[in-house]
Amino acid sequence: MRDRGIFITALLATAILGGTSGYSQDNLVMNDIAPFVGEDISIEPRLLTVKDVEQELKKKPSFIKSKNDISEEISPLEQMYSARIVADVQQFGYEMFGSKSRPQNSLSRGAAQDNLILSIGDEISVVMRGQKQDSQTTGITSEGMLVIEGLPPIPAAGRMLGDVRAQVKSEVSKLYNTDVFLSLAKISQINVLVLGHVKNPGRQTLTNMDSVLDALMAAGGIDKTGTLRQIRLVRGGKTMLIDLYGLLVYGSDGIDISLRSDDKIIIQPVGPTLAVSGDVKRPGIYEILPALKANWDKPEEKSQKLSMNDLLGLTGGVLSPAAHRFLRMDITDKGTEYIEEVSDPSARIFSDGDILNIVRGKEKREGTVELTGNANQSGIHALADAETLSDLLYDDSVIGPETYPLIGIIEHWNKSSMSKKLTAFMPKTVLNGEDDQKLEDGDKVYLFSQEQIENLGKPDPQALLIEASLGANEPENKTTAIPQNLRQFLIERSVFVRGAVREPGSYPVAEGADLESVLSVAGGASLEGNTRDIEVTSAPTKGSRSERKTYDIASIDPHTIRLTAGDTIRVNQKFRRVEDNHVLLIGEIKNPGTFDLQPGDTLGKLLARAGGITDDAYPDGTIFSRESERKREEMRFKSQAQDLELRLGNMLSQKDEDKKPDPEAITTARQLISQLKQTEALGRITVEADPAMLNSQPQLDILLESGDRIYIPKRPLTVRVAGEVLSPAALQFRSEKKPRDYLNEAGGMSYNADEERAFVVYPDGSAQPLAVSAWNHNAVFVPPGSTIVVPRDPKPLSFIDGAKDISQILANVATAAIFADDIRNDR
Template identity: 45%
Template sequence: MKTQTTIIFTAALLLAIGTLCVPASAQNDPQDAWLANKSYNQFTYAQAAKAPEQTYRDDLLPTDTPAAENALPGTAEELPLATDALEERHPASPIEALYAHRAVEDLKQFGYDLFEDQPPASEKSTAPLGTVQDSFILGTGDTLRITFTGQRTGTALYKIDSDGQILIDDFPPIPAAGQSIESLRHILITQAKNLPNTQIYMSLAAVRQIGVLVIGNVSNPGLKRLSAFQTIIDALSAAGGISKDGSLRQVRLIRNGHSHPIDLYNILIRPDTAPQTDIDMNLRDGDRLIVPPLGPTLAISGAVKRPGIYEIRKTFSGGAEKLSLSDMLALSGGILAPGQNRFMKFTLTKDGEETVEEVQDRSAPQFSDGAILGVARGQEKRAGMIELTGNTRRPGLHDLSRNKSLSALLNNDQALGPDTYPLAGIIERYDPDLMSKRYLAFPVRLVLTKRYDQNLQEGDTIRLLSKTDIESLQDRTPETRAKPVSLKSPDKDTEDLPPELTAFLSEHAAYLRGAVRNPGLYPVGPGETLEGLLAASGGPALEADTSNIEITALLPGAQASAPRRKINLQETNPADIDIRAGDAVRINGKTQRAEEKTVLISGEVTSPGQYDLLPGDKVSDLLKRAGGLTPQAYPFGAIFSRESERKSEQLRFRAAAQDMQRSLAAAIERDKNPPGAAQIEMVRGLAAELGAIQAVGRITVETDPAKLEIKPELDMLLEPGDRLYIPKRPLTVRVSGEVLSPASLQFRSGKDPLDYIHEAGSFTYNADKDRTFVLYPDGSAQPLQVNTWNHKPALIPPGSTIIVPRDPKPFDFIESARDVSQILSNLAITSIFIDDLRN
């Protein structure tokens, strides 16, 4: 006890001495005062690190914290003292007290408030939100709602008994525990086939209670009774939440002897990209959740959006991972405001001494267990100074007396950052007469080669751009130059360049088009040449005609004596051709470039595969290049699929599915005549089928070489991504849709469509006879009259498919029912095409 008192007294005395001994120069610079105060408290930090846990009390925390003017720059009067944390409702944990003492700022352990003020698990809803997934595993105690329609009707609830079975009249005992909803539904449908003209539907009515053991560093460990739909977060909340000496990043779920790691930071910081396991993985009876002790930590303080103490992961070797400055800023949500922020790293040596260094490299991993990142906002303006910013290796303030001109400031390429844009930099200068900022462009590469210079003034900001900054200008045209664009500045964490600066760059740009590698807008400074413009764009393309270059002055007054010039680079040096803001440069090409995409042909051709596409290629050209058709080929049944049509068809399917879901929701909300469970299940199944089916994008084409030779107007031009499949000559006719036994039947000349339908078992109860149609091998379709009162024979060639659509009457209760018939037909056709391509 005596030793502890001595340590506390000595620490307090040195704190007081340290405050009095702050250098006088620090009184004029808040940031220096802050750093000076921390350096004079190194002994206290060392003692705090070595002292026992009980020494972290309010009598050890600094009571002589520097005044507002000496506090962390940019956050004065906003930062609570470390002692304030001890007066709150929740006392600070030992690790919070240590970091608050070192950072001279109240810091909280991140993420533990997730479990504060949570309602008890018994008060939370145990019902799922939305449709229960078919993959949900059933267990003893679950209640199922089973509905019969047809000859047997009725709805009843069945509970899975202790033997894991459900008992239904006229059915044998059915094992249900351990089955997924989807697999049990298939079992019931199979059993229901023994009942004539009866359909069965099943859904989950109520879920069982499960027991989950939560142990480790939680407030109330033990066995928790939950519903099968509750998640890992619910289980931890039921245990009172994770205590501050427990880990948020190393939670383990033990299931069937296997351990699954859970990182709760994925929910707290990256919920949009978090793995499904970390967010809402359903629990199972017998699961165990283990919360190990807190792992390695570090802290972030100062001018950031979310200062606090963060846990970091352990490496495979048992040590702590190392984070870069960018990683630290991402953890804390980023800096509070853009500007010339300074980043200080505080670490403890093995002897407990505090070391401070300024971070220069943002990407180097350097923050590990026990480190603190302090973010300080620097002063924006100083007398006799200029500022260099943007894509530079020497950002910050520079002495004007030593850098009176651009050539003095940028005296070599060491000041440039990687991929600096060479054609233009920006001088931001304040005009006191106009009380506004104005911009001046200068050619960076010409400054470096001493061919251009300009004097600088106090307060100037010289901004260097990167090639990435210019990429967002590449899609702009001269007609839309006044429209603002978004550019990212490398030295700012989240802020865009000012809109007036992006407009200035657009106005002071030359437009390059034609046979160049990267056409687009390129800002240019005074004195720039065609040589620099071509180099910045990657140079002329291989097919470029450098003897035929056209330069047009688009801005009024620019080169009015020669608004359009013709340049021949075989006779003229491009370094002698001036390029000014507003010029449009076009380089013509000598030849057409081959398409950089392919078409695919498969099936009954001699050499199937992918073929490069040239402009003007047609179907007949592709057939010749593939070696022609084989003797077994059936060109009448060719399937031609086009990329653009596939996308359009896919969008139509998705839109129809969304429209059906909206109509179903509106029908359920109706007060009168709401749909039944069977109808809801039917519509949801159709919507799911629409959302999942892959479009084919078939176009009817002629692929018979003999016919194409006679009628060349039928020879279709090919596009990149086209697919052509030539099937074998078939000897069957397929009957699909609402028939009792869909099948491929032997083709016989003279057979009627109704004959094929009868061979397939005739119509089902849900068949829509009036909309029966035939799908011919070439993709065209024709309605059929197969009712007894309006029967009309039709010619059915081999390879055709007779489709009996589903009756849309069960969907009459939704608003979009008038479109269901067309949807059902399209689904049937698409399924046939997919089967053909798969076979």
């Protein structure tokens, strides 16, 4: 039987040369660097000196790694096993030689232990106290003796520090009333040769306090091509095999042997391996011992055989005590891989190249129910403590704030149909003790918030995500998404509340809901709501038609009026809802401001209420902005922006580079799209605003609507030039001036101007194209208060095939911006 505590096999090897005393340190014969072969290591070697070895190292043989190789690299073994397992797996144990490897030539420090072997050159500090007072430091002589004044020479080299200390105390005890204190003052350095599969092979300078692990750290650690289980320590013609798994797996400290001068450590190629993967605490590739002919009956076997229990011992065991499947993956010499279940955990069937794959069975939770959603005590609950809904929802502290009271859902797994079954209940009646349901093992109870119910009919959160990914704005109200199957279940059980209520909409209900509860979640009847005139239209059922009944809940208890899914409730009005109807009148008005409206109010009446216009007013230039027109104009701008975005996207997706627009054209298109999105809609309509004209021709007096904005400017003496000119300005009006004159006074047209599409906007809002060509002799008259607009040349955007008229879009944007500034600046 193997002893797990000690993983050292001491093999006595005969000396290659009968007498090595004639060889100096430089001529030391290195006869034992040959690979380990079977049980017999006494082979006929080729004689090598240290100098020979150093020359060979410079040649970098194939089994020696370069200094740039690091242990984190994927080794061929890891690649092979990972490909077979289809998961990453690493060689076990090599991480100990990672980034924390000891730098070369760094010496050990710390207090010397009693088991330290002293050697020639060590210095000992000796302090005597008592009748004899003395303090001295003496070295171990070349003869291996410790010479202390007043004491006979004491043999020290090759002995443990504790033994030497005991002998010195014994000698000092012969002196009267004297104590002695002995410690190691200086430790001599030793040279250890580390060869084979290490990162920095060669001679390492260490001390007697260092161990085999220290030497391996100084050499940069063992490569993944080197063995951890058959490390050869050669000392004085004898060889010991060191197995690091004793330390790594079982924590044995007996394997880390102290070094002596001229020790040699040889790291042979990695031996047979196998892998353990899956649900274990320490999956990895493990090295196993080779099969020795003296110990195994079958000479064709190249490695020891281990059982499943042996492998679990290496990995620390399975992750959980649940049921597992244990699969053995075996590959033949022909490359065929077989998989079989392991039935006998103690059978020794695993050998070189095998894989043990451990698959954990899915744990099944029993004896529980789960409360989820808008609840303060969400999570798993023991079924023994929550056998019914009333046990689970025992008071208001269990549910979350603003929990929707009219429906919750119990999700139950139906074993016979192997499907989920959803059952509705009313949290309100459960908390009031009016209703209860029995819960079963594995049930999941959902509670919903008021906000979730409000957003129930809105687009699915997944659709919102897709919309957001396409550049749309994210929704302002982000709520926890309801699973799709539950959403549909809730929508199917909705009742609809309309009319004079504060929050009309659809509200899902469970069986037993009444009119009072539904009206409460809808915020109750509004001020104008008539509780004596509430219509309830029942949904049609099989064999019966829809019915409509009117209820007076002032005389009938609304708790007695039961509702079912699909019913519609309408609260009629007892008077018309009070609305804030007003208009804004600004500019050259004697009493400007906001005025309320009554049905039939006109612009003429409004001007009279405001005290009329001032003497400087210019009614022909009135800007009349109507809310309904503003909304239509705003929608038109958005539609144009979306159309341009779509066309631009199609052009950018072209595979033919020649058809793609240049970067300058793309920038221009994006600027126009941004302008369209940000432009404030004006919604201007042409009206007659002169009070004298309205009195004489009342048919021209326009009826006002709520939201109208009227701006009457001061009588102008200028003509404004805007758009693509070098110096936009308001220029002095003169009757003899032509449009070209005003454009010249504004510095002329810019490089991006569209001269052929220039137009004039008259004071009343009407517009007419300008003919500014030098050949035109019938120039348009431009009255004071007009605005000449030179739009941007649409040629850079001509690549957008199929888009709407770019010229019209550019003109609309320019005009809207100009007159919106007029109104904004006068407020």
